[in-house]
Amino acid sequence: MHRYPRWPIHLALLAISVVMLVPFYWVLKTSVTGENIFSYPPSLIPRAPHPFYYVDVWYYIPFARYFLNSVAVSALTVAANVALNAMAGYALTRDFAGKRVVLMLFLSCMMVPFQATIIPAYLITGRLGLLDSYLGLALPQCSTIVCIFVFKASFEAVPSALADAARIDGLSDWGIIWRIMLPLSKAAVATNVILSFIWSWNNFLWPLIVTRSADMQTLPLGLARFLSYQEDTTGALYAFCIMVLAPGILLFLLAQKEFIEGLAAGATKG
Amino acid sequence: MNQGMIHAPPDRPRWRRLLLNRFVLVPGALALVVALWNVYVGLHDHGLVAGRVADAAGRPVADATVVLWVLDFTTYVEKSRTTTGPDGRFVIHDNPSHNIQIGAEKTGVGRSTRIPVRLYFRAEDVTLRAPLVLSGGG
Numbered sequence: 117m118h119r120y121p122r123w124p125i126h127l128a129l130l131a132i133s134v135v136m137l138v139p140f141y142w143v144l145k146t147s148v149t150g151e152n153i154f155s156y157p158p159s160l161i162p163r164a165p166h167p168f169y170y171v172d173v174w175y176y177i178p179f180a181r182y183f184l185n186s187v188a189v190s191a192l193t194v195a196a197n198v199a200l201n202a203m204a205g206y207a208l209t210r211d212f213a214g215k216r217v218v219l220m221l222f223l224s225c226m227m228v229p230f231q232a233t234i235i236p237a238y239l240i241t242g243r244l245g246l247l248d249s250y251l252g253l254a255l256p257q258c259s260t261i262v263c264i265f266v267f268k269a270s271f272e273a274v275p276s277a278l279a280d281a282a283r284i285d286g287l288s289d290w291g292i293i294w295r296i297m298l299p300l301s302k303a304a305v306a307t308n309v310i311l312s313f314i315w316s317w318n319n320f321l322w323p324l325i326v327t328r329s330a331d332m333q334t335l336p337l338g339l340a341r342f343l344s345y346q347e348d349t350t351g352a353l354y355a356f357c358i359m360v361l362a363p364g365i366l367l368f369l370l371a372q373k374e375f376i377e378g379l380a381a382g383a384t385k386g
Numbered sequence: 387m388n389q390g391m392i393h394a395p396p397d398r399p400r401w402r403r404l405l406l407n408r409f410v411l412v413p414g415a416l417a418l419v420v421a422l423w424n425v426y427v428g429l430h431d432h433g434l435v436a437g438r439v440a441d442a443a444g445r446p447v448a449d450a451t452v453v454l455w456v457l458d459f460t461t462y463v464e465k466s467r468t469t470t471g472p473d474g475r476f477v478i479h480d481n482p483s484h485n486i487q488i489g490a491e492k493t494g495v496g497r498s499t500r501i502p503v504r505l506y507f508r509a510e511d512v513t514l515r516a517p518l519v520l521s522g523g524g
């Protein structure tokens with residue numbers, strides 16, 4: 117039983133949702149009408165919608181190639197994030213000398229923007245011979261501190277008796293991570309997957325620097341290239357935006373329940 | 387913690403738990419749609435553009451010249467031309483594009499406007515519903 121009626125809250129949330137969704141709707145509408153954003157009076161309902169701007173985008177640039185590159189880099193990033201962050205998060209749940217220093221170091225490193233470390237990151241990637249490769253594109257994002265703390269919070273919530281029992285039964289720390297902790301932390305895994313995917317999918321600066329051939333470019337670079345090619349193509353540009361956004365939105369919709377639970381756990385139990 | 391865990395009924399086989407969930411079904415359905423679309427494209431991408439040419443009175447025009455223009459990134463360039471048969475019908479066999487224009491003309495009968503035709507994929511086989519109408523030939 118609620119002491120107060122809930123409908124005013126729902127009404128307010130609905131209004132806020134509409135305000136936040138209007139830009140997305142506008143992009144979607146423009147992608148099927150090509151209507152100039154400055155046209156007056158603006159029309160809320162699309163007039164004579166058609167899908168041909170999407171066809172234009174598919175053929176104007178090598179969209180399939182860029183899409184494949186983005187998928188490959190994102191898959192590498194997601195796999196590395198889940199594996200490496202889980203190991204780091206588990207380590208931070210254990211007691212060891214200098215743990216507080218490591219935690220402080222992680223927290224302080226979160227304040228350093230990527231732009232400040234991009235030159236050493238480029239030099240390291242170059243020394244490893246990974247420039248212009250999928251692994252080189254994924255490398256700087258293979259572990260993120262926020263996601264490490266999401267795993268740490270989730271692992272700390274697992275009763276220590278479970279890990280102790282597994283250890284008594286002869287399971288190693290590796291086994292405890294993969295067989296005990298991860299299956300019990302699906303929300304944290306989903307959060308890692310979604311965050312690392314979206315960050316990798318939308319990354320522009322690092323692929324811009326590390327790619328040298330057109331064949332290795334990712335979708336955000338393709339968008340920039342598309343803008344430089346086409347001047348008068350509002351509809352195709354918005355269609356491209358939709359095509360770039362769609363996989364991330366789909367992934368979020370698929371795993372939003374686990375994602376929100378994982379973020380909430382990371383926010384309250386860290 | 388663990389609110390996100392899904393506890394499957396014990397009688398549910400492991401393969402069903404692994405396969406019958408939204409993380410498999412949704413991408414699988416999308417992959418199926420893409421596969422079917424590609425099959426459709428493969429069966430309908432012969433570059434055929436068919437249509438009719440008529441005069442202002444609606445009578446078929448034989449021996450009219452039909453020209454195909456394709457979009458060359460920013461401008462339309464002529465790709466090929468053909469002539470209509472006795473019934474005013476024509477077929478162009480080598481359209482490589484998804485964004486084309488079609489026009490027709492015949493000396494003494496007139497010229498049609500260029501009709502823009504947007505296709506769902508390159509070289510899609512298409513039959514124009516409305517005839518190209520020649521006019522202004524004096």
